[in-house]
Amino acid sequence: MNGAPDKIVVVGRDATLWLAACVLRSALKPAGVEVTAIELPTRLTPADLHATLPALEALHGQLRIDEAALLRATRGAFTLGQNFADVSGATPAFFHAHGAYGAPIDARDFFPFWLKARGLGLNVGLEDFSLTAAAARQGRMLLPDEETEVFGRTDYGYHLPALAYAATLKTLAGRLGVKMHQALAVAPTLDADGDIAALDLGEGRCVAGDLFIDASGGEGVLVSALGVARESWRDFFPADRVLRAVGPRFAALPPYADIRAWARGWVGLYPSQAHTHVSQVYAGDLCTDDQALELAGRISGQALTDAVVSVSDPGRRVEAWSRNCVALGEAACAFDPVHGVALQAVQLGLVHLLSLFPVSGQFRAERAEYNTTMREVYERLRDFQSLHHVANRYAGAPFWERARAADASDVLAHKIATFQARGEIPPSEHETFVADSWRALLVGHGLTPDTHAPMIDRTSPEVMKSEFRRILSFIKEQVLKQPTHDLYLESFC
């Protein structure tokens, strides 16, 4: 290829395919870039759902996706975070909210004040200082206004039934002028340099392109053909199977997901307007698929239908961008199901690709930069999931014992150690989760720092106490003003 790539071919399926096609087309259309999508047969079933992180809202904004229309079309719901519970009842439940925990006191971070107060006998949990968590627990939305903006961050994600979400994106791709083909399989043709020249779609059809996006999922049809090796993260995560199913809709829709750990895995309940989507995540050698289904029903308390089982095999391609092919989604990196980071990874892959999108036929520097950056992005996401495993306290359960003994990166080990020493989270470049999220998880898993940041000791105990009271009463007052999730969805969609 001599000039800058003007013809992008995205091959894959489902949300990754259509998100990539929409984002690339809408951003690069003014530059005269054509996008062709080759749709492979879907792997989705009615049981699949995306539990998304807050950043997706901004991406939808760029694509001019109307939120109300999206939730109406997908029968999706809002999520203010995730509740983590232990069915054995041995450890208390905790909430990871998409919002701030506490508000600054004397212009300093809230967390060390809470730590100090805990040491002095305060009996109020960290999440009780989170407006977002409090609203979620009461089944309410959290609509930000001026007052709450001053208080702190209050974000949300979505529960988006995956089939409907992919369909919505596909419609948008059509409107944006993405060319579309369908194929049962594709076979890349390489040119003399070893770059991809074209794709054979079967039935005598062939699509040529300058830059190829592999959004085909775990098998990575294009990256595999290019011989890109895969680094397994098998040793970081104890689960290797996922069962997904649907149950009836909750009468009152919780604005959050409920994640319930049991001895051989965990069950996630993700409410949407149509159903409750249930995942059972487990290790095949500890639990058969039949047991998994039966226990998913029992633990979720739901009559489940449409159950399907798939393999979970976390790991990363050593190069997300190889030659003239960029892998996105599972083709680049497969994640454990916990914390729903998959779409976030797709989004970040697209954001970084756009900022480095080739301007000529020579893009070695862009590729190198992209691969360095995305490796960090993927590993930091993995670390957050990994913390959930290594820090769990579920006793007498083989799955969780394995989780505790699982691998953790040095970066994560350093984060945990610094937190245990001082309550601070060492910042990393390319980090998705903010310090509040890390702390919610660390505290939730019962890790308590030995000391707190000494700067706060110049604030008098009286000021600290009155600020605590102010925060708690503000939360109480604000939560009562909020509509319930159901009411809001009714009026909104």
Next chain:
Amino acid sequence: MQIDRTKRVSPPMGRLKVVIVGGGTAGWMCAAGFSRLLDPAAYDVTLIESDEIATVGVGEATLPHIKTYNDMLGIDEAQFLRETQGSIKLGIEFRDWNQAGDRYIHPFGTFGEPWNGVDFQHHWVRAKLAGREVAPLQAYSYAVAACRANAFEFPNQDDKSIRSTYAYAYHFDASLYAGFLRRWSTARGVTRIEGMVSGVERDGQSGHVRSLSLKSGATIAGDLFIDCTGFRSLLLGGQMEVEWQDWAKWLPCDRAWAVPCVTGGDGVTPYTRASADLGGWRWRIPLQHRTGNGYVFSSQFIDEDRARETLLAKLDGAALDEPRMLRFKAGRRVRGWSGNVVAMGLASGFLEPLESTSIFLIQAAVIDLVNLMPTPGEGDRMDPRLIAEFNRFFEIQYDRIRDFLILHYRANSRFGEPLWDHVRTMDIPDSLAAKMELFEARAHLPDYKYGLFSRDSWLSVLEGQGLMPRAYDRLAESLPLDELEAKLRDLKTRIDSNVATMTGHADFLRSYAPGERAPVLASVAS
């Protein structure tokens, strides 16, 4: 991994005795920071300094972060400027780095503004490559225009105004600043001990520093020692024997002559000047009462006498003293904190003052250390986890600046001069090579959250040193070229018309913070 959940038990009460050794800028910035941020009931701060030891402090010029530090301390800006003979700094002018006669400013502000969600430099490169009417990049920075106009006013608080698109730092007399902070700190509980350290007693088992003996015979014991002894690195280098990481292969300058002079030339400019010259570069730092000058050079490429003569010949006013020689090596200790010793300032590393980073490094280390301070009551039992985090940041800070400095050397066009030919062709760190390549290929700028410098700073130096992107982000094409040209014209008009109404820098200083007009005798640019 197996997480160790054992709690480290600290005695409920106790004090930590912190001993700062050395009373230059580093020592007193550290003392002031501790006395402002730490609870006096828990931390006992002592500083030992000797009037017999001259301080170094090449950095009279600073970065905007210093204002945050001073504000955090609660220092009155006008009083501080009066008492340190301070002036305002909006950037650094680089002269002759490319070819003789070239000049550009690294401003403490932005270039233009993003349009259609695409950074300014892409639009600028695009207009240029399209042959449209476009001014030099420098013309699109408000701070640069203010420097060129020798003007200053406080940045506007309204972030929609073009008059909000910059920050400012100071030039000041570092020894006056140290004195200012000394008065400030001792008034707030820091104990100052006058004395020369003559011996160090260490614990036989842990190797930690137990106490220092002074020439006077006194013994000063402590739990945590802060080494602010300058190049000597008395404790971190001398006692803890923390290895030195040498960066001379990238930054070959190893000497500097420093001399103050009567202010002449362009007067009290609101910017520092760094002029490339044979075998090194010269600084010019205008204060209210005099101008600080220096010649940083590599003894491999120019001899000391010649550098001295050049410096004196090129002063823009009468010299106020004999030039003084400083010797140094570029590099850092592999760790800033070892055992119970933390080094700050020159005791921890040295980077030539090309980008005025030395005071920033001190300030960053003080804040990091305060956050990671050992717990009172534990004595000198240090927590290795806190030390690890301190050292991680210490490395990031130094290494980021290192790359930025090397860029100035690497991307020069002073052909035919041995030092400049050498640095243009030397191997550079991969981390820097990648940044230069991406800028040249597509106007892409380094973007990181932790450590200096910002994208706009990189832009000013990459472009200023003569690197011109061959292409730009294709997302910029969402803006029609005619519209782009109009936007560029409007931006420049907004900058020029606003700068035209600004107060002159000298007038600003006279009305806001006039320094005492005391005759200056033997105070060398310290």
